[in-house]
Amino acid sequence: LSSPFSQSLRLVAPIGNRSTRGIHQLGGAVDPESSQKKRRTMLQYLSDHFYDVEFLRGYFLQNKMDKVHQKNRSFAHLEETHGPNNAGAFFILKQGGAVKFRDKEWIRPDKYGHFSQEFWNFSEVPVEAVDASDCAINYEGLENLHLLKELQSLSLQRCPHMDDWCLSRLYPLADSLQELSLAGCPRISERGLACLHHLQNLRRLDISNLPSVSNPGLTQILVEEMLPNCKVVGVNLAEGLKLGPEEQPQDTDRPIPA
Template sequence: MIIPRIVHPTFKPHPASYRYFWGWLNAVFNKVDYERIKDVGPDRAASEWLLRCGAHVRYKGFDKWQQDYNGLPTGPLGKYKIQAIHATESCIMYRGFDYLDGLEHTEEIKLCKCIYIEDTCLERLSKINNLQESLRRLEIISCGNVTDKGIIALNTLRNLDYLFLSDLPGIQKRQTTIEMLQKAIPSLHVELDLD
C-alpha cells in the first residue's frame, strides 16, 4: 500500500530548487540535435533552438520577426535564411551555439539581459566562419557575465560595422578593450553606454 505524501498548503519549495530546475530545463533546451540540423538544415534548426529559448528571428527578405515556435514557417528547405537574431531575456547558452555554425546570412545579433551569455559564448561566436563574413551589427546589453576577454574575442568578426555595449559591469578596461577591437577591425564603430 502506498501512502500519499501530504504537503501542507503553505509549503513553498526553497528558491534554490527553482533555480536548479530552470537551469536544468534551459540546458535541455540548448542541447544540440545534430541529426535535426542534417534533416532540416542549419537555418531551420537554429530557428527552432532560438525560439525554444525565447529569442526571435527575422528571415532574409521579410520584415516581420518570428516569435512563435508553433508558427515557424513551412515550405521548401532553404527558403528561410536567418538574417537577424534578437535574444532578449532568452536562455540561450554556450552549449547551443553549435546551431549557429551553418548560418550564412546572419547580419545582426542582439543579446540583451541573457543571463547565460558569457565570455565563452562570445569566443565561440567569433570562431564561426560564416559569421566572421556575414555579421555586421552586434549589440550586447545587460549581460552580467561578459568581461573584457569576451569583447576582445570579437576581433575576428572582420566585417562587423557596429558594436553597441551597454550595462556590462564585467568590462573593467574599456578604453584598452575598444582600442584592441578597433585596431583589429578599423571600420568598426563602437557605441558605449557602460556608466
C-alpha cells in the same frame, strides 16, 4: 473466584492513575529535564529546517540549470529533414527569440510562446537576422547558431548566461556577421571582448552597460583598434575614461587671485 473487593480494586486503579496525571497537569509542575529536552528538540528542529531550506535551494537551482541545458540542446538533427536555416531558426524561436528570413517579415513568439509555423516552408531561404535578447542561451546553445551560415545581424542583449567563453564560440559566424549587440550582458568582461578579433567583418558592435567591464572607455578604444572597420557604440568616452589630475578640465572663468 475473585472477591467483590478485588474487583473493585481493579476498577478503581485505572481511574486513580488518570486522576493523578490530571492533578500534576493542573498544578503546572515543570520538570527541568523535560524543559531542556524541549529546547533541544526545538534546536534540532531549527537545525534540520535550515538544512532542508539549503537542500531545497540547491535543488531548485540545479533544476533551473537543468532546464537551461535542456533548452540549449542541439537541434542539428533537424538539419537533415528541414535544412540548417530552419533548424537554427527553430532553436531561437523555442528560446523565445525572433528570426528574420531574407525578404520575409520577422517571426516572433507571442506571450504564450506560440509562433507561426510558416517558417518551415523557408528551408531554402537564409536567416539574415536573429534577435535573442533576454534568451537563456549558453555556450552549448551557440552551436545551433553555427547552422546560420548567412547570418548578418545578431542581438544577444541582456542574455544572462552569455559570458566570455560564449564570445569565443562566435568565430564560425565571422564570414557573414556584420552587426552584434552584447548590451546589458552581466557576465561579459574585457577578456571576452578580446575574442571578437575573429569577427573582422563586423560593422557595428554595441557594448553598452556591461557591468563586468571595469573601464568601459578604455575598453572601447582597444576594441576599435582591434576591429578598425567596426563602429563600436554604447560607451560615453567622457565618462568611461578615468582622467588624471593634470588632465582634469580647468575652470577658465574663475578670477585670478591678486
